[in-house]
Amino acid sequence: xxxxxxxxxxxxxxxxxxxxxxxxxxxxxxxxxxxxxxxxxxxxxxxxxxxxxxxxxxxxxxxxxxxxxxxxxxxxxxxxxxxxxxxxxxxxxxxxxxxxxxxxxxxxxxxxxxxxxxxxxxxxxxxxxxxxxxxxxxxxxxxxxxxxxxxxxxxxxxxxxxxxxxxxxxxxxxxxxxxxxxxxxxxxxxx
Amino acid sequence: xxxxxxxxxxxxxxxxxxxxxxxxxxxxxxxxxxxxxxxxxxxxxxxxxxxxxxxxxxxxxxxxxxxxxxxxxxxxxxxxxxxxxxxxxxxxxxxxxxxxxxxxxxxxxxxxxxxxxxxxxxxxxxxxxxxxxxxxxxxxxxxxxxxxxxxxxxxxxxxxxxxxxxxxxxxxxxxxxxxxxxxxxxxxxxxxxxxxxxxxxxxxxxxxxxxxxxxxxxxxxxxxxxxxxxxxxxxxxxxxxxxxxxxxxxxxxxxxxxxxxxxxxxxxxxxxxxxxxxxxxxxxxxxxxxxxxxxxxxxxxxxxxxxxxxxxxxxxxxxxxxxxxxxxxxxxxxxxxxxxxxxxxxxxxxxxxxxxxxxxxxxxxxxxxxxxxxxxxxxxxxxxxxxxxxxxxxxxxxxxxxxxxxxxxxxxxxxxxxxxxxxxxxxxxxxxxxxxxxxxxxxxxxxxxxxxxxxxxxxxxxxxxxxxxxxxxxxxxxxxxxxxxxxxxxxxxxxxxxxxxxxxxxxxxxxxxxxxxxxxxxxxxxxxxxxxxxxxxxxxxxxxxxxx
Numbered sequence: 152x153x154x155x156x157x158x159x160x161x162x163x164x165x166x167x168x169x170x171x172x173x174x175x176x177x178x179x180x181x182x183x184x185x186x187x188x189x190x191x192x193x194x195x196x197x198x199x200x201x202x203x204x205x206x207x208x209x210x211x212x213x214x215x216x217x218x219x220x221x222x223x224x225x226x227x228x229x230x231x232x233x234x235x236x237x238x239x240x241x242x243x244x245x246x247x248x249x250x251x252x253x254x255x256x257x258x259x260x261x262x263x264x265x266x267x268x269x270x271x272x273x274x275x276x277x278x279x280x281x282x283x284x285x286x287x288x289x290x291x292x293x294x295x296x297x298x299x300x301x302x303x304x305x306x307x308x309x310x311x312x313x314x315x316x317x318x319x320x321x322x323x324x325x326x327x328x329x330x331x332x333x334x335x336x337x338x339x340x341x342x
Numbered sequence: 343x344x345x346x347x348x349x350x351x352x353x354x355x356x357x358x359x360x361x362x363x364x365x366x367x368x369x370x371x372x373x374x375x376x377x378x379x380x381x382x383x384x385x386x387x388x389x390x391x392x393x394x395x396x397x398x399x400x401x402x403x404x405x406x407x408x409x410x411x412x413x414x415x416x417x418x419x420x421x422x423x424x425x426x427x428x429x430x431x432x433x434x435x436x437x438x439x440x441x442x443x444x445x446x447x448x449x450x451x452x453x454x455x456x457x458x459x460x461x462x463x464x465x466x467x468x469x470x471x472x473x474x475x476x477x478x479x480x481x482x483x484x485x486x487x488x489x490x491x492x493x494x495x496x497x498x499x500x501x502x503x504x505x506x507x508x509x510x511x512x513x514x515x516x517x518x519x520x521x522x523x524x525x526x527x528x529x530x531x532x533x534x535x536x537x538x539x540x541x542x543x544x545x546x547x548x549x550x551x552x553x554x555x556x557x558x559x560x561x562x563x564x565x566x567x568x569x570x571x572x573x574x575x576x577x578x579x580x581x582x583x584x585x586x587x588x589x590x591x592x593x594x595x596x597x598x599x600x601x602x603x604x605x606x607x608x609x610x611x612x613x614x615x616x617x618x619x620x621x622x623x624x625x626x627x628x629x630x631x632x633x634x635x636x637x638x639x640x641x642x643x644x645x646x647x648x649x650x651x652x653x654x655x656x657x658x659x660x661x662x663x664x665x666x667x668x669x670x671x672x673x674x675x676x677x678x679x680x681x682x683x684x685x686x687x688x689x690x691x692x693x694x695x696x697x698x699x700x701x702x703x704x705x706x707x708x709x710x711x712x713x714x715x716x717x718x719x720x721x722x723x724x725x726x727x728x729x730x731x732x733x734x735x736x737x738x739x740x741x742x743x744x745x746x747x748x749x750x751x752x753x754x755x756x757x758x759x760x761x762x763x764x765x766x767x768x769x770x771x772x773x774x775x776x777x778x779x780x781x782x783x784x785x786x787x788x789x790x791x792x793x794x795x796x797x798x799x800x801x802x803x804x805x806x807x808x809x810x811x812x813x814x815x816x817x818x819x820x821x822x823x824x825x826x827x828x829x830x831x832x833x834x835x836x837x838x839x840x841x842x843x844x845x846x847x848x849x850x851x852x853x854x855x856x857x858x859x860x861x862x863x864x865x866x867x868x869x870x871x872x873x874x875x876x877x878x879x880x881x882x883x884x885x886x887x888x889x890x
Contacts, residue, residue: 195418319414331419335410 176217176270176293177308180224183293184232186306186313190291191237191265193333196326198238200287201264205240208263208288210247210254210271210279218269221293222246225267254279258286268292268302276300284325298340303327314338359534363526370522378515382508389500397477397495400430405479405491408438412446413483420447427493434474434494438481441488454494473497536564540571552579647722650714657710662703669693669700742867745783747815747824747888748776754790755813762798762811770812777817779888785863789871792856793826793884799849800830800882810881820890827883832875841873 178186191197191205207229211222229244236242247257249271258266266283268276268290280301283290292298295307298316303325305316315337322329354360404427411419420438427436428449435454438446445451455476474494481489536558546554552575558568672693676683684690748771755769762769794811801809814825833841840846842861845854864871869888876883 328418329414331410331412331414331416332407334414334416 176221177295178293178306178313180221180228180293182313183306184225184228185235186315187267187291187304188235188237188242190304190306190315190333191289193330194289194327195330196328197264197289200289201238201240202262203240205237205242205264206262207242207244207291208247208257208261208266209244209269210249210257210266211269212271212274213248213250215250215270215272218271221269225269249274255282258282258288263288265289265291268294268297270294276302280321284321287325289325289327290321309338316340357534358537359530362533363530366526366530367523370519370526374515374519374522377518378512381511382504385507385511386504389504393475393495393497393500397475397493398479400427400495401477401479401491401493404436404493405481408491409481409483409488412438412440412481412489417447424449430495432496432499434496435492436494437492439490439492446489450494454492473501533564536560536568540564540568543571547575547578552582644725647718647725650718654711654714654718657707657714661707662700663707665696666700666704669696742780742782744778744780745786746776746778747822748773750781750783750786751790751813751815751824754787754794757791758794758798762794765798765802765809766806767798767801767809767811770810772812772814774814774816775822776815777822777890779822779890781867781888782863785867789860789863789886790824790826792860796856797826797828797830800828803831804829804880817890822888822890824886824888825883826886827876827881829876829879829881832880833873833882835875838873838875842871 176183197205207225209222209225211218213219226244226246229242233241233243245261245263247254247261247266249257257263263286266279266288268279270293276297277300280290280303284301289304290302291304291306292302293306295305295314295316298305298318301318301321303318303321305318307314307316315333317329317334317337317339319329319334319339319341355364404423407423407426408420410416411423424436424447427433433449435448435450435452437448437451437454440446448454453474455474473496475497477491477493477495479491479493480487481491539558540556543554543556555572555575556568558565560568672689673680676687676690680690682690684694751771759769797811801811808829810827810829812825812827814823814827816823816825837846837848842857843854844858846858847854847856861871864886867888869886871884871886873882873884875881
């Protein structure tokens with residue numbers, strides 16, 4: 152009986168925990184991705200940063216199922232929409248499992264133009280942002296709260312509609328040149 | 343030269359064709375004028391309104407696009423917006439200033455008015471006097487103004503377009519007017535030609551040529567009118583023929599009537615003459631009646647006078663005065679020996695006795711003579727009264743005067759009284775009142791004399807014991823009446839309504855004028871008279887009614 156109760160509590164905890172993490176990503180990945188591409192198209196300085204292709208690094212934690220799922224899902228989206236080009240170049244993706252490697256190593260070893268940050272646990276976001284800035288890499292996330300920690304662009308939900316959150320200070324620091332047309336429709340965080 | 347033309351024009355202006363043409367021409371002219379005045383103005387207004395709306399839309403759109411660009415200092419987007427705005431060929435200038443008034447970006451700054459700050463937002467474009475329409479639009483972020491957009495849009499194209507439209511409308515109006523005029527004249531000709539034909543036909547017919555017919559073959563109202571008109575003329579022709587015949591007959595009849603009229607006039611004149619003659623005869627008869635009456639009365643009196651004279655003559659003839667004279671002569675012869683003659687002569691003795699007897703005879707004669715002389719004086723006085731009365735009435739004028747009826751009745755009766763008494767007619771006077779009435783005395787006397795005489799004559803056949811002549815006088819507030827009754831045979835009901843008619847009489851030697859003239863006299867005096875059977879027996883009553 153006691154074992155049965157434990158099992159019940161485990162199941163409840165599992166569902167609760169599984170429910171909490173996905174809530175950090177307000178918008179499904181299949182919507183986030185085209186939206187992210189559109190946002191990037193308004194970044195006029197991006198063209199100077201990229202070569203023949205645009206590589207998106209997906210930072211995730213393998214052991215964190217919510218993070219892993221989003222990472223895999225995003226990777227699938229990028230792979231499926233390989234024909235879509237931005238600033239005339241195709242888009243590829245690289246998974247960065249922060250359970251196995253540090254963000255610093257990952258960013259140093261690979262030619263990443265943009266870093267997408269999935270929901271993460273026990274990892275300092277500001278640290279990720281700091282290293283990305285050093286590497287002159289633009290940062291994106293589907294977790295709205297990460298923008299306040301320094302991530303440049305976040306895609307959240309506001310009033311039932313997608314909401315673009317831009318950390319303008321970070322953008323200007325890193326040399327991103329977002330069109331005011333985008334900024335006009337975005338929530339600007341100037342910290 | 344001008345006058346005939348003017349006269350011709352005036353004649354033309356009063357024709358239906360001219361009225362129709364002029365009225366519709368004026369109407370078309372007004373329509374054309376309306377088109378010319380209304381549509382360009384309306385078009386200009388519409389175009390200006392549209393232009394203004396478009397300019398403000400462009401301005402607002404640009405300001406909206408520029409708002410974030412200005413806010414984020416996004417010059418590239420500003421330039422993109424400018425480039426987009428410049429696609430509009432009418433754009434003259436575009437200037438973006440920030441909230442401090444600093445020009446952030448501009449296109450053709452020189453083309454902008456220096457006093458652009460005076461340009462108001464949403465200013466109305468009323469006319470096309472200016473070549474550039476300037477707008478001023480605030481650039482807002484979160485409802486806060488962060489700058490201003492000035493735009494100048496050229497009106498040249500609009501002006502050219504409006505001018506072109508005006509010209510087009512002018513020519514359209516002119517074309518409408520000219521075509522309308524031509525159409526009007528064509529239509530008025532089409533409508534009025536049959537009418538003109540009709541008018542010519544009518545003129546010919548009015549000149550007397552009824553053989554003319556309207557030559558109109560259209561099937562419209564004019565054609566229908568022409569058909570009916572032709573039928574009418576045909577009827578008129580027939581009627582004229584009938585009228586002519588009737589006129590001839592009427593003329594003949596008129597001549598006959600004229601003849602008859604003349605005859606009637608002649609007859610009327612004769613009747614009038616006869617009437618006058620009859621009046622004269624009646625007047626004379628009346629006079630004769632009066633004269634007869636007078637003569638009769640006077641004659642009656644004269645009979646008495648004659649009797650008295652005869653008695654006086656016989657008395658004088660048988661008078662002892664002759665013997666007295668003889669005795670006086672004998673006495674004169676023997677005066678020398680008077681004593682011897684009386685004592686010794688037997689004649690003397692007889693003479694003395696004769697003288698003694700003579701006194702008584704002479705006294706008797708004197709009594710008889712005195713008595714007859716007295717009678718004679720009375721009769722002469724009566725004759726005098728009768729004649730005086732007649733003379734009095736004859737001398738009276740025809741003027742009206744207020745008289746007591748009883749007095750006139752009594753005076754008139756004086757003439758007839760003796761005659762009535764002679765015929766043993768009982769006279770009864772019964773004056774209930776003695777009213778004074780305004781009458782013409784001679785006419786009233788004439789009436790009374792006639793009625794007295796008629797009553798008297800009516801009673802000739804009546805038993806003398808029953809002969810009764812009654813005069814009654816009465817009045818109320820409104821009228822006065824004289825009622826003259828006799829106990830004669832009366833008047834039949836049939837004759838009651840005729841007796842006052844002129845010429846009606848029941849007498850053998852009557853003229854039928856007496857009562858007629860009496861009735862006329864009564865009418866002339868404002869009264870009237872009528873006859874009625876006696877209420878209490880045989881005889882008739884004549885009533886004279888006078889207004890009070």
